[in-house]
Amino acid sequence: MAASLGLLGHEASCYAAASYPPPAASSYCFPPELVADSGAVTMEFPPAAAISDYFFLPEIMGARATDYYASPPAPVFASGGGTSGGGAAAENEMVNVSYVDDDGRRMVMSGSGGNNGGGRPSPRIGFRTRSEVDVLDDGFKWRKYGKKAVKSSPNPRNYYRCSAEGCGVKKRVERDRDDPRYVVTTYDGVHNHAAPGSGGACLAPPRGAQTQSMPCSTPLVAAPWSAPGGAPCDAWGMHTQLMHAATAAHSFSESSY
DNA sequence: CGGCTTTGACCAGCGC
DNA sequence: GCGCTGGTCAAAGCCG
Numbered sequence: 001m002a003a004s005l006g007l008l009g010h011e012a013s014c015y016a017a018a019s020y021p022p023p024a025a026s027s028y029c030f031p032p033e034l035v036a037d038s039g040a041v042t043m044e045f046p047p048a049a050a051i052s053d054y055f056f057l058p059e060i061m062g063a064r065a066t067d068y069y070a071s072p073p074a075p076v077f078a079s080g081g082g083t084s085g086g087g088a089a090a091e092n093e094m095v096n097v098s099y100v101d102d103d104g105r106r107m108v109m110s111g112s113g114g115n116n117g118g119g120r121p122s123p124r125i126g127f128r129t130r131s132e133v134d135v136l137d138d139g140f141k142w143r144k145y146g147k148k149a150v151k152s153s154p155n156p157r158n159y160y161r162c163s164a165e166g167c168g169v170k171k172r173v174e175r176d177r178d179d180p181r182y183v184v185t186t187y188d189g190v191h192n193h194a195a196p197g198s199g200g201a202c203l204a205p206p207r208g209a210q211t212q213s214m215p216c217s218t219p220l221v222a223a224p225w226s227a228p229g230g231a232p233c234d235a236w237g238m239h240t241q242l243m244h245a246a247t248a249a250h251s252f253s254e255s256s257y
Numbered sequence: 258c259g260g261c262t263t264t265g266a267c268c269a270g271c272g273c
Numbered sequence: 274g275c276g277c278t279g280g281t282c283a284a285a286g287c288c289g
Contacts, residue, residue: 146282
């Protein structure tokens with residue numbers, strides 16, 4: 001049931017979406033009113049109906065994720081996203097990431113362009129979450145290392161770094177400039193460790209989530225589709241899988257050069 | 258006391 | 274080359 005990512009003609013499988021089992025809790029489903037609401041962040045997204053068919057987004061600390069946007073490495077994929085860095089628009093510039101599920105339906109995700117400024121680009125994935133809290137508990141432990149007022153938004157942007165030793169994953173959190181009810185979280189990089197306190201699982205499930213049963217023994221850096229056991233079991237796994245998909249697509253494209 | 262947040266300063270990339 | 278902007282650093286303070 002693996003879906004596949006279509007990236008510059010490459011096809012990389014992932015378990016990101018297709019035939020995803022319905023969550024036990026309805027709150028995991030895409031809130032109809034929150035789908036693809038033309039926010040500044042999401043520039044291209046599947047129709048609401050399609051999303052509701054394929055994505056089950058996590059409820060995090062009472063918040064409901066609304067949009068995901070995955071970003072493969074910018075230099076390879078950023079078609080038209082040449083304004084990386086400098087410009088505030090680059091931050092939310094989308095790189096289209098499409099994948100084809102088992103039914104042959106083409107799905108499109110959108111990712112932010114840009115890279116880490118120079119060196120090896122890292123996978124980036126973000127999502128917009130309707131939340132009253134700024135910091136969403138994703139099971140990992142983050143240390144805040146910066147806060148910056150950005151020109152593109154009246155709301156400050158917070159910078160977090162995974163506090164795990166040797167893990168260079170970063171995330172940026174900011175309120176949606178158009179709708180402060182939404183929190184835009186961007187993950188930069190992929191964890192090379194399991195989520196703390198998750199008993200070896202990839203991620204601790206969000207509050208109230210059903211028991212995590214996805215094949216989390218697989219190192220996070222591994223391609224998600226290579227993990228035994230098939231699709232993730234819940235929305236939280238979906239979140240993880242998306243992050244992994246970005247990484248995997250990254251690796252895939254690199255290896256094809 | 259250790260870990261975390263805050264916050265101003267600094268640095269690098271990009272556009273003009 | 275200069276200015277703007279985003280991202281990071283690091284010292285100081287706070288909190289459990």
